[in-house]
Amino acid sequence: MTIAFAGGGLDRADPVRSDPARLAVLTDHRARLLRMDGLDPVLGADGGLEWGTLAEAGDADELVFLGLDADANEHERGCFAAVPPELAGSVAPPSPRLWGAMAAMAARDLATYAGARSLVDWHARHRFCARSGHPTRIAKGGWQRTCTDPACAAEHFPRVDPVTIMLVENGGRLLLGRQPRYPARRFSALAGFIEPGEGIEDAVAREVLEEAGVRVRDVTYVASQPWPFPASLMIGCHAQTDDEAIVIDTTELDDARWFSREEVAHAMTGADDGAFLAPPPYAVAHHLLDWWLSR
Structure with missing residues (x-):
């Protein structure tokens, strides 16, 4: 399956990140700079990412090395993104306008943008050392930040926050929930951050019990998705349960229900007259539902 941002x-x-000499060579005239409007992508007439030259970085004294690409002559060239000094970063969800733009982007562009957005955002929000203040x-081509205090010299690395997102099954039915921020009638897989000291299976069991009062068993991994808002890794799972009674945590969910295979299949057609509205195609929850229906 092709999953958005992956x-x-x-x-x-x-190896290039730790080689200042090679990084310097890659900032030659062939280097490309990903054009961004804050944290949003700048798109061309064809709906794809726009690239410029490093000269466009302006007063941004921090460049993030995104990776290598090849030009028309198969010559290696570096690809970079700038961290503007005025950028503060954001943990807000994407706007509807941004989703509309990303819906037209090719899979490769979405993956490139996901990495760039998460990295640029992390740099903008970590300009000071959490240890010494x-x-x-910037260090290692943007894949590290180092404290400037010689007595501290702490090294900081871009973080990824793991999140479990899970289908819970009982007798051929699925447990799906509604968060308050969802559009009307939309239901999706339950989800939650993995906490310190937890494995994936532990987090699945805890989150489902906390949000819906259901105890699960037989947790299995299905698929994952990088989620660059700001930098999560969605870990898609499936679990079985013998519980039917639902006890909703109203601080997390507006609603949670059991849906039959027929109801899920109808929702996944995109119809708006069914028992619920399915999650959008760019979400890993959509792929989990598709995987479940195809079993």
């Missing part, structure tokens, strides 16, 4: 768009070239500077 698949990788560039060669991340890890001193300013940090």
Whole structure:
């Protein structure tokens, strides 16, 4: 299955990050700069990402090395994104306008943008050391920040927050829930962040019990999705349960219900006259439902 934001768009070239000489060579005239409007992508007439030259970085003194690409002559060229000094970063969900733009983007562009957005956002929100409070500077081509205080010199790395998102099944029915921010009648898979000291299976069991009062068993992994708002990894799972009674945590969910295979199949056609509205195609929850129906 092709999942939005996944698949990788560039060669991340890890050895290059630790080689200042090679990084410097890659900032030659062939280098490309990903054009961004804050954290949003700048798109061309064809709906794809727009690239410019490093000269367009302006007063941005921090460049993030996104990876390697090849030009028309198969020459290696570096791809970068700038971290403007005025950028504050954001943990807000994407706007409807941004989703509309991303819906037209090719899978490779979406993957490139996901990595760039998460990295640029992380740099904008981590300009100071969490240990000493001193300013940090960019290192390893943007894949690290280092405290400028010699007595501290702490190294900080871009973070990824793991989230479990799970289908819970009982006798051929699925447990789906509604968050308050969802559009009317939309239901999706339950989800929650993995907490310190938890494995994936532990987090699935805890989140389902907390949100819906249901105890699960036989947790299995299905698929994952990078989610760059700001930097999560959605870990799609499936679990079985013998519980039928639902006890909703109203601080997390507006509603939670059991849906039959027929109801799920109808919702996945995109119809708006069924028992619920399915999650959109760019969400991993949509792929989980499709996977479940195809079993």
